[in-house]
Amino acid sequence: MLDEAVGLGAVTVLGVLEQAYFSLQVIYARRKYKVSPPCISGPPEFERIFRAQANCSEYFPIFITILWTSGVFFSQGLSSLCGLLYLYGRLCYFWGYAESAQGRLAPLYFSARVLWVLIGFSAVGVFLSFCRVYMELDLLQALGHALF
Amino acid sequence: MLDEAVGLGAVTVLGVLEQAYFSLQVIYARRKYKVSPPCISGPPEFERIFRAQANCSEYFPIFITILWTSGVFFSQGLSSLCGLLYLYGRLCYFWGYAESAQGRLAPLYFSARVLWVLIGFSAVGVFLSFCRVYMELDLLQALGHALF
Amino acid sequence: MLDEAVGLGAVTVLGVLEQAYFSLQVIYARRKYKVSPPCISGPPEFERIFRAQANCSEYFPIFITILWTSGVFFSQGLSSLCGLLYLYGRLCYFWGYAESAQGRLAPLYFSARVLWVLIGFSAVGVFLSFCRVYMELDLLQALGHALF
Numbered sequence: 001m002l003d004e005a006v007g008l009g010a011v012t013v014l015g016v017l018e019q020a021y022f023s024l025q026v027i028y029a030r031r032k033y034k035v036s037p038p039c040i041s042g043p044p045e046f047e048r049i050f051r052a053q054a055n056c057s058e059y060f061p062i063f064i065t066i067l068w069t070s071g072v073f074f075s076q077g078l079s080s081l082c083g084l085l086y087l088y089g090r091l092c093y094f095w096g097y098a099e100s101a102q103g104r105l106a107p108l109y110f111s112a113r114v115l116w117v118l119i120g121f122s123a124v125g126v127f128l129s130f131c132r133v134y135m136e137l138d139l140l141q142a143l144g145h146a147l148f
Numbered sequence: 149m150l151d152e153a154v155g156l157g158a159v160t161v162l163g164v165l166e167q168a169y170f171s172l173q174v175i176y177a178r179r180k181y182k183v184s185p186p187c188i189s190g191p192p193e194f195e196r197i198f199r200a201q202a203n204c205s206e207y208f209p210i211f212i213t214i215l216w217t218s219g220v221f222f223s224q225g226l227s228s229l230c231g232l233l234y235l236y237g238r239l240c241y242f243w244g245y246a247e248s249a250q251g252r253l254a255p256l257y258f259s260a261r262v263l264w265v266l267i268g269f270s271a272v273g274v275f276l277s278f279c280r281v282y283m284e285l286d287l288l289q290a291l292g293h294a295l296f
Numbered sequence: 297m298l299d300e301a302v303g304l305g306a307v308t309v310l311g312v313l314e315q316a317y318f319s320l321q322v323i324y325a326r327r328k329y330k331v332s333p334p335c336i337s338g339p340p341e342f343e344r345i346f347r348a349q350a351n352c353s354e355y356f357p358i359f360i361t362i363l364w365t366s367g368v369f370f371s372q373g374l375s376s377l378c379g380l381l382y383l384y385g386r387l388c389y390f391w392g393y394a395e396s397a398q399g400r401l402a403p404l405y406f407s408a409r410v411l412w413v414l415i416g417f418s419a420v421g422v423f424l425s426f427c428r429v430y431m432e433l434d435l436l437q438a439l440g441h442a443l444f
Contacts, residue, residue, distance in 0.1 A: 003429045005368075009422040012365050016415055019358055037397055038340070038347035044186070051186035054354075058202075061209035061357035062167055069160050072153075101185055119164055126157040133151045192334070199334035206350075209357035210315055217308050220301075249333055267312055274305040281299045 007080035008071040011087070012064060018087055019060055022053040022094055045098075052097035052104065056090055059115075066118045073125030079118060086114040155228035156219040159235070160212060166235055167208055170201040170242055193246075200245035200252065204238055207263075214266045221273030227266060234262040303376035304367040307383070308360060314383055315356055318349040318390055341394075348393035348400065352386055355411075362414045369421030375414060382410040 029035075029049040035042035040050060063086060071079035089111030096103030131137045177183075177197040183190035188198060211234060219227035237259030244251030279285045325331075325345040331338035336346060359382060367375035385407030392399030427433045 003425070006422060006425045006429050009365055009369050009418070010426065012361060013415065013418050013422055016358055016362050016365075016418075020415070037400070038343040038393075040347070047186040051188070057354045058205045061212065061361075062164055064357065064361050065160060065209075065212050066164050069157055069164075073157050097186075104185070119161065119168070122157070122161050122164075126154060126161055129151070129154045130158065133154050195334040199336070206353045209360065210312055213308060213357075213360050214312050217305055217312075221305050245334075252333070267309065267316070270305070270309050270312075274302060274309055277299070277302045278306065281302050 004076055005068075005071065007076050008068055008083070011067060011080050011083035015060065015064065015067075015083070015087055018090065019057065022056050025094070025098075026050055026053045048101060048104075049098050052094045055097075056094060059090075059111075063115065063118075066115065066122055070118045070121040070125060073129055074121040075125075079121060082114050082118050082121070086111050086118070089114060152224055153216075153219065155224050156216055156231070159215060159228050159231035163208065163212065163215075163231070163235055166238065167205065170204050173242070173246075174198055174201045196249060197246050200242045203245075204242060207238075207259075211263065211266075214263065214270055218266045218269040218273060221277055222269040223273075227269060230262050230266050230269070234259050234266070237262060300372055301364075301367065303372050304364055304379070307363060307376050307379035311356065311360065311363075311379070311383055314386065315353065318352050321390070321394075322346055322349045344397060344400075345394050348390045351393075352390060355386075355407075359411065359414075362411065362418055366414045366417040366421060369425055370417040371421075375417060378410050378414050378417075382407050382414070385410060 026049060029046050030037070033042050033046040035046050041047060063083075067079055067083045067086075070082070089107050092107035093104050093111060096105075096107050128139055131139050174197055177194050178185070181190050181194040183194050189195060211231075215227055215231045215234075218230070237255050240255035241252055241259060244253075244255055276287055279287050322345055325342050326333070329338050329342040331342050337343065359379075363375055363379045363382075366378070385403050388403035389400050389407060392401075392403050424435055427435050
């Protein structure tokens with residue numbers, strides 16, 4: 001179990017480090033634009049960085065959840081790869097949003113698409129496991145037999 | 149391990165899909181009420197949808213965490229069932245909150261109660277495992293012997 | 297697997313209970329300062345409690361993720377201990393922030409430092425597992441041989 005999850009573990013640690021980086025950026029922005037907690041409104045430059053971090057934080061648990069569901073029930077390799085792409089997309093999103101509200105869109109769509117791929121992997125993996133466990137039906141094997 | 153978690157995996161995928169649905173509703177509301185990011189305040193209709201999604205997102209990691217803790221340490225079947233009830237309650241909450249601030253209350257209390265049941269299951273499951281592993285005491289068996 | 301995760305399960309249940317406590321405090325503050333949902337701005341006393349809970353909620357999934365990664369790949373005992381310290385730090389943070397914006401700083405730094413320790417444990421654990429699984433190299437054993 002553990003040995004099959006090293007890739008997922010590595011992506012998870014990278015993901016947490018990315019979130020830490022985003023949080024630090026908000027702290028720097030609070031200092032730069034003089035917006036003291038608990039206040040969360042200020043100049044647009046600050047609000048964009050604040051919202052970028054809030055959006056990434058909001059998606060982080062969904063990402064981790066679906067990364068592991070997909071990795072455990074479908075394929076560790078493919079899921080870890082998608083995980084890396086997602087984290088890269090989120091980095092571009094954060095930098096783009098910090099520049100302008102427009103700049104967040106392309107990487108946002110990209111990371112959303114990667115998330116949908118992971119959701120698809122998870123759904124297929126859980127469905128195949130379900131058939132195998134509760135209906136004693138190995139769909140992949142049955143498909144293989146039907147085709148060849 | 150994996151075979152005993154198919155139900156939890158299925159509820160997890162459903163939960164992620166529900167969160168995706170809520171996120172899409174916020175995007176549609178931003179367009180409809182012309183509230184462009186990073187702004188998060190606008191007409192009450194928009195703010196209710198925004199807050200409904202924010203609240204569901206906030207509870208999502210707690211839900212997933214306690215769903216799996218309860219499923220792994222207590223019972224997969226009961227936990228998956230509670231998970232489905234929780235997701236149904238959250239859907240009603242979202243629709244109710246989008247209608248009026250009052251409309252969010254009944255389903256909010258319902259889903260909070262389901263969450264408490266899952267917390268109770270987890271606490272009992274972890275406690276029983278603790279006794280078994282560290283005190284070599286199987287409480288359920290001991291209870292069975294005492295009663296019959 | 298399960299038996300080696302009882303400590304992590306116990307810390308997880310405690311963490312969820314702490315989040316439930318924070319959520320209840322926000323509900324009480326909303327009543328006390330008469331700030332009805334979906335509104336999230338009000339007197340500073342309310343905003344501090346609201347932001348304290350929002351910040352703890354934001355970090356909760358990161359904490360749970362890194363607690364389990366560290367516990368599974370590195371050491372359950374050390375991770376559970378750090379988990380307890382983190383939860384204690386967050387409690388002090390919440391009470392401190394409710395008093396004054398200044399009062400949140402010391403416990404915030406403390407809990408951030410504990411989080412970094414857990415991130416370090418996870419990184420080391422994942423790296424050692426990676427060497428063992430993909431390079432067939434047991435670094436701890438090799439280090440032991442080199443030293444003694």
